[in-house]
Amino acid sequence: MPVEMGLWRAEGGKLARLESTGVPLESELEDYIEQDPGLLGDPLLLIGRQVRTRHGGFIDLLGVDADGVVHVLELKRDRTPREVTAQLLDYASWVATLSHAEILEMWSDYRPGLAFETAFEEAFGTAPPEDLNEEQVLTIVAAEVDESTERIIRFLNDRFAVPINAVFFRHFRDRGVSYLARTWLVDHASAVDGSVPTRAARSKEPWNGTDWYVSFGELDGERDWEDARAYGFVSAGGGRWFSRTLASLRPGARVFVNIPKTGYVGVGVVTTPAVRFDHATVTVDGAPTRLAGLPLRGRYTHSPDGVDDDGTAEYAVGVEWIHTRPASEAVWRPGMFANQNSACRLRNRFTIDTVTDAFGLEESDAP
Numbered sequence: 001m002p003v004e005m006g007l008w009r010a011e012g013g014k015l016a017r018l019e020s021t022g023v024p025l026e027s028e029l030e031d032y033i034e035q036d037p038g039l040l041g042d043p044l045l046l047i048g049r050q051v052r053t054r055h056g057g058f059i060d061l062l063g064v065d066a067d068g069v070v071h072v073l074e075l076k077r078d079r080t081p082r083e084v085t086a087q088l089l090d091y092a093s094w095v096a097t098l099s100h101a102e103i104l105e106m107w108s109d110y111r112p113g114l115a116f117e118t119a120f121e122e123a124f125g126t127a128p129p130e131d132l133n134e135e136q137v138l139t140i141v142a143a144e145v146d147e148s149t150e151r152i153i154r155f156l157n158d159r160f161a162v163p164i165n166a167v168f169f170r171h172f173r174d175r176g177v178s179y180l181a182r183t184w185l186v187d188h189a190s191a192v193d194g195s196v197p198t199r200a201a202r203s204k205e206p207w208n209g210t211d212w213y214v215s216f217g218e219l220d221g222e223r224d225w226e227d228a229r230a231y232g233f234v235s236a237g238g239g240r241w242f243s244r245t246l247a248s249l250r251p252g253a254r255v256f257v258n259i260p261k262t263g264y265v266g267v268g269v270v271t272t273p274a275v276r277f278d279h280a281t282v283t284v285d286g287a288p289t290r291l292a293g294l295p296l297r298g299r300y301t302h303s304p305d306g307v308d309d310d311g312t313a314e315y316a317v318g319v320e321w322i323h324t325r326p327a328s329e330a331v332w333r334p335g336m337f338a339n340q341n342s343a344c345r346l347r348n349r350f351t352i353d354t355v356t357d358a359f360g361l362e363e364s365d366a367p
Contacts, residue, residue: 007172007181020170020181029141029169030060030075032180037063039182040139040167043248044071045123047103048110053094057087060141062095062106064120066248066344068129069137070095070103076142082149088138088164095136103132125244126341138164150185157186206347212248213339213346214255216265218327223314224297225265228257229324231282231294232271236342237314238302245343246274249317256346256355258338263330264355272318280316291316323359331358 008015030049037044047070048062061073072095074088098106107116120128145153145166156162166185171178214234218225228234234257236242249255249270257266272280277300280291292300299306300314308314325331337348346352355361 018172020172047107059091066124068132069135070133071137073139092136092138100132140166207345211346212253212255214257214343216257227296233316235316240311243315245341263332265330266324268319268321271320274315274317277314277316
């Protein structure tokens, strides 16, 4: 059945349902997405808007994610959902033919004067992969779809693993304030990660949409794992390359924490997004407490004078620990996953299973 979104105001012990409408102007929704592609879920770098294809059509928005997968986004506008589904498949067949050089040329037209590599690292905290556009993800952006279109999208996903989905946005107004709500037709993680039998996807393990790897680089006098265990956080800093990937960690994600060259020392659930360490708060004895004001072993600054700018500062993410252990009892086996990024998706089933067994975790420990 088509997705129905609801929003209620809870006041005085009573609930009042708010009336919803579609986004008044779909061009306005296109503006929203261009301003903040994070509206669609995972971080995304837009590389084109109203992109003309060789066949004369115009793709509303094109983006690329941290894995180099190209996302084709089409707004429903005044077409029927069935028409826009066919149009999206047509566009994707053209996008799939684009070379690495053509992707970069498209970027240059969209953001002249800014190097793609620079923008990619700013967005994802790492250099772009050598191979771009090995996969494509197709998304219809709409207020709703009819039942036949829902059947088509689910059929393409379930029977042929075509990475096509629909994301719904609805406007709610309450006492002069506007709210924008979002939901997906097909489970977003399964539709985008691991279910698509393309060349690149076949070479990767599937991602469950929940588990993340975190590298907690202990630095003598600067960063100490026992602080993180005691007060519920992970952190990184000393340069944008180290801190930026922490922004991918959203509340509800499960993190597996590894100390480089030592092993895995903790598993927990993210409670707060990344903020500068000197602005971060944690809960101590039931009360919000400024993290930097606690009796810490590390100093969590990187400049000689202790005054960091946003680029060099340490950033922290709040974590509710499921299990931790001291570094002296870290878990490591040959073949376990390690990565130079401070945070990235954890796909490696061997690592997840090894840590789960060693820490005595249960299925109920997953978010």
